[in-house]
Amino acid sequence: MTTTTMSMAKALNAGLRRAMEEDPKVVVMGEDVGRLGGVFRITDGLQKDFGEDRVMDTPLAESGIVGTAVGMAMRGYRPVVEIQFDGFVYPAYDQIVCQVAKFHSRSQGRVPMPMVIRIPFGGGIGAVEHHSESPEAQFAHTPGLKVVACSNPVDAYWMLQQAIACDDPVIFLEPKRHYHSTRAEIDDAASPGPLWESRVVRPGDAATLIGYGPTVGTCVDAAAVAAEEGRSLEVIDLRTLSPLDLGPVEESVRRTGRAIVVHEAHVNLGLGAEVAARLTETCFYSLEAPVLRVGGWDTPYPPARVEEAYLPDLDRVLDAVDRSFAF
Amino acid sequence: MNDPVFGPTPTAPADEGELVQLLTPEGERVHHPEFDLELTPEMLRTFYRDMFLVRRLDVEATALQRHGELGLWAQLLGQEAAQVGAGHALARQDFVFPTYREHGVAWVRGVDPVSLLGLFRGVDNGGWDPHAHGFNLYTIVIGAQVLHAAGYAMALQRDGVVGTGDGDRDAAVLAHFGDGASSQGDVNEAFIFAAWANAPVVFFCQNNQWAISEPIEKVSRIPLYQRANGFGFPGVRVDGNDVLASYAVTQAALKRAREGQGPTLIEAYTYRMGAHTTTDDPTRYRLMEDVEHWKLKDPLARVEVHLRRNGLADDDFFAELSAEADALGERMRRECHLLPDPQPLSIFDRVYAEQTAELAAQQAEVATYLSSFADHAGAGAEGGAA
Ligand SMILES: Cc1ncc(C[n+]2csc(CCOP(=O)(O)OP(=O)(O)O)c2C)c(N)n1
Numbered sequence: 001m002t003t004t005t006m007s008m009a010k011a012l013n014a015g016l017r018r019a020m021e022e023d024p025k026v027v028v029m030g031e032d033v034g035r036l037g038g039v040f041r042i043t044d045g046l047q048k049d050f051g052e053d054r055v056m057d058t059p060l061a062e063s064g065i066v067g068t069a070v071g072m073a074m075r076g077y078r079p080v081v082e083i084q085f086d087g088f089v090y091p092a093y094d095q096i097v098c099q100v101a102k103f104h105s106r107s108q109g110r111v112p113m114p115m116v117i118r119i120p121f122g123g124g125i126g127a128v129e130h131h132s133e134s135p136e137a138q139f140a141h142t143p144g145l146k147v148v149a150c151s152n153p154v155d156a157y158w159m160l161q162q163a164i165a166c167d168d169p170v171i172f173l174e175p176k177r178h179y180h181s182t183r184a185e186i187d188d189a190a191s192p193g194p195l196w197e198s199r200v201v202r203p204g205d206a207a208t209l210i211g212y213g214p215t216v217g218t219c220v221d222a223a224a225v226a227a228e229e230g231r232s233l234e235v236i237d238l239r240t241l242s243p244l245d246l247g248p249v250e251e252s253v254r255r256t257g258r259a260i261v262v263h264e265a266h267v268n269l270g271l272g273a274e275v276a277a278r279l280t281e282t283c284f285y286s287l288e289a290p291v292l293r294v295g296g297w298d299t300p301y302p303p304a305r306v307e308e309a310y311l312p313d314l315d316r317v318l319d320a321v322d323r324s325f326a327f
Numbered sequence: 328m329n330d331p332v333f334g335p336t337p338t339a340p341a342d343e344g345e346l347v348q349l350l351t352p353e354g355e356r357v358h359h360p361e362f363d364l365e366l367t368p369e370m371l372r373t374f375y376r377d378m379f380l381v382r383r384l385d386v387e388a389t390a391l392q393r394h395g396e397l398g399l400w401a402q403l404l405g406q407e408a409a410q411v412g413a414g415h416a417l418a419r420q421d422f423v424f425p426t427y428r429e430h431g432v433a434w435v436r437g438v439d440p441v442s443l444l445g446l447f448r449g450v451d452n453g454g455w456d457p458h459a460h461g462f463n464l465y466t467i468v469i470g471a472q473v474l475h476a477a478g479y480a481m482a483l484q485r486d487g488v489v490g491t492g493d494g495d496r497d498a499a500v501l502a503h504f505g506d507g508a509s510s511q512g513d514v515n516e517a518f519i520f521a522a523w524a525n526a527p528v529v530f531f532c533q534n535n536q537w538a539i540s541e542p543i544e545k546v547s548r549i550p551l552y553q554r555a556n557g558f559g560f561p562g563v564r565v566d567g568n569d570v571l572a573s574y575a576v577t578q579a580a581l582k583r584a585r586e587g588q589g590p591t592l593i594e595a596y597t598y599r600m601g602a603h604t605t606t607d608d609p610t611r612y613r614l615m616e617d618v619e620h621w622k623l624k625d626p627l628a629r630v631e632v633h634l635r636r637n638g639l640a641d642d643d644f645f646a647e648l649s650a651e652a653d654a655l656g657e658r659m660r661r662e663c664h665l666l667p668d669p670q671p672l673s674i675f676d677r678v679y680a681e682q683t684a685e686l687a688a689q690q691a692e693v694a695t696y697l698s699s700f701a702d703h704a705g706a707g708a709e710g711g712a713a
Contacts, residue, residue, distance in 0.1 A: 031538075031539070032539045036611055036612050037611075039539070039607075057541050059510035059541075060510045060511060061511050061512060064512070087467075088468065088469075090468075091470075126398045126449060127399070128427075128446055128447065130467050297674060298685075299675055302669065303446075303450055303452060303669055304398050304448075305450050305668045309674065315700075
């Protein structure tokens with residue numbers, strides 16, 4: 001057993017390395033993932049240690065990467081595909097939605113598709129267009145795909161290994177803004193909880209904040225500020241977006257009566273809409289106010305120098321809390 | 328390799344032998360059977376001047392990024408000749424689809440260098456009017472613009488401005504992309520569409536050898552220009568560090584396109600002397616020796632030697648140019664600061680040609696929310712743009 005302190009970037013690298021050590025069928029495919037170690041260095045050193053057959057610097061073509069990963073998976077490999085930035089997943093969208101997602105069901109289970117598609121997602125890094133997007137709802141909307149998002153180094157380490165071990169295709173979302181923002185202790189002998197569970201990350205009883213990926217930190221910060229003002233907010237990290245695990249959320253909302261979902265993706269038809277609808281169905285009599293959503297506006301992701309006005313921040317979360325209480 | 332059944336397999340991705348070249352790295356004028364041309368001393372000086380100023384523009388923007396004034400910059404260092412040569416081959420009525428690195432073509436098309444900075448500073452997604460300059464906005468999604476170019480060329484055909492014989496009317500499209508982009512489906516589909524439509528488009532691939540960390544020689548088994556054969560139109564490889572050859576070959580291909588003879592693929596063989604962008608560290612994947620090797624083929628140096636040796640430009644010319652470059656640099660530094668940050672509420676403008684009531688309502692909500700801060704702190708709504 002060893003315990004190491006790591007950033008999320010390092011934790012993903014370590015998780016990937018361990019998955020590759022444990023299963024020789026795990027292969028990594030993507031642009032610049034080999035020699036360079038990926039533009040975010042998530043695959044740093046893997047090609048050196050596992051060779052070019054297992055860590056492939058592919059041609060620059062996302063549809064090609066995912067499409068060939070399908071063929072590899074059919075032959076028993078477990079491809080871990082890196083999409084360089086969220087905005088560049090769309091050339092592969094057809095392969096993901098029409099092919100990857102449907103193989104298992106249309107083959108009546110004869111052809112599983114154990115593939116992980118890693119996507120650094122979300123904004124706040126001052127990037128040019130197409131580098132800050134949050135496409136999760138488009139994949140969560142697609143039956144046959146599972147979608148998860150990590151929010152901290154420990155989850156990153158374990159969730160990635162669990163996603164790779166999963167026999168279904170998993171869209172694995174990494175909040176790139178937090179690759180290096182925090183460090184945490186990772187005990188590689190720990191036994192992680194299941195992948196498909198949401199989790200209370202800060203207990204409270206006045207209102208429930210629901211986030212995932214980059215907004216978990218925002219919610220926790222908001223809860224800390226609210227606590228100073230005497231309001232105790234519970235924060236839940238969804239972790240899994242498809243399937244959703246709303247058990248802990250419902251339990252929480254039955255106590256607090258108020259729920260606010262926070263994501264960077266556009267509010268319109270975002271994950272928040274689904275969470276709100278389900279809470280309305282399951283917790284109707286406990287709700288003191290409508291479920292509120294805080295998210296990116298229904299506009300294209302804006303230029304970097306105005307992105308702060310677009311992204312949900314602490315103020316906007318607290319404003320939603322106020323609105324919930326004012327209802 | 329020679330397969331007994333299928334015959335030979337081509338295996339020479341980086342053979343430089345077949346380059347079209349009109350000016351050697353040593354500054355010597357050489358002749359070419361198909362692409363020869365006579366240039367006035369004035370044109371030679373113009374080419375040099377443009378390359379010199381474009382290089383300064385690039386150096387200046389790189390420095391602005393280092394000083395935190397730009398979030399990112401994609402350098403064109405080493406690719407000045409390919410771009411300035413191709414840019415000068417365009418007619419006023421032609422249209423260009425650039426990637427994110429075509430600052431040299433932008434310059435020739437009269438796009439103000441300061442407006443190129445907007446995208447990289449993060450104040451807009453391209454601040455110029457594509458129609459005013461016949462120069463589209465930069466496209467970051469690799470390869471997408473090459474299809475747009477083929478489609479634009481199809482529109483020219485329908486507008487009856489191809490093959491009329493009227494040199495002031497007949498138009499063509501110039502589509503830029505990189506060696507890495509040549510793997511994308513979009514680019515290959517654009518070849519198919521252009522061939523199908525016999526569209527007046529010139530595919531201009533700057534093979535700068537690298538797609539971030541991936542060398543093209545590991546991806547393509549044959550020289551990229553030879554791929555054109557398979558699509559049914561001609562391909563040619565030009566010395567992309569030779570502004571004369573880049574100009575001559577592009578001019579011939581655009582002429583062909585305007586005359587209605589269809590697409591051409593030009594592979595401008597060059598080298599990305601700088602990093603991929605300011606966030607990249609090329610020492611992780613390539614050798615300094617390679618860069619040194621390409622320094623000997625510098626696109627500007629050979630023209631300077633040629634101009635001086637043949638008495639086509641005097642010291643005054645170079646001194647004036649240097650002063651002009653200094654002034655350009657100074658203006659870029661000054662005006663970059665002046666680029667206005669977008670107002671938060673402007674995010675909602677122009678999402679649609681016809682604003683929706685739904686989005687207008689969201690904008691109004693945000694306005695109310697932002698003004699609630701202004702009431703308290705005074706820092707206010709504008710603070711959001713910081
Ligand atoms: C669809 C898509 N995938 C990935 C990227 C990330 N990316 C930006 S530039 C680049 C390499 C491009 O290489 P090349 O086409 O040779 O052009 P160069 O940058 O060398 O001019 C990559 C992979 C992108 N912008 N778009």
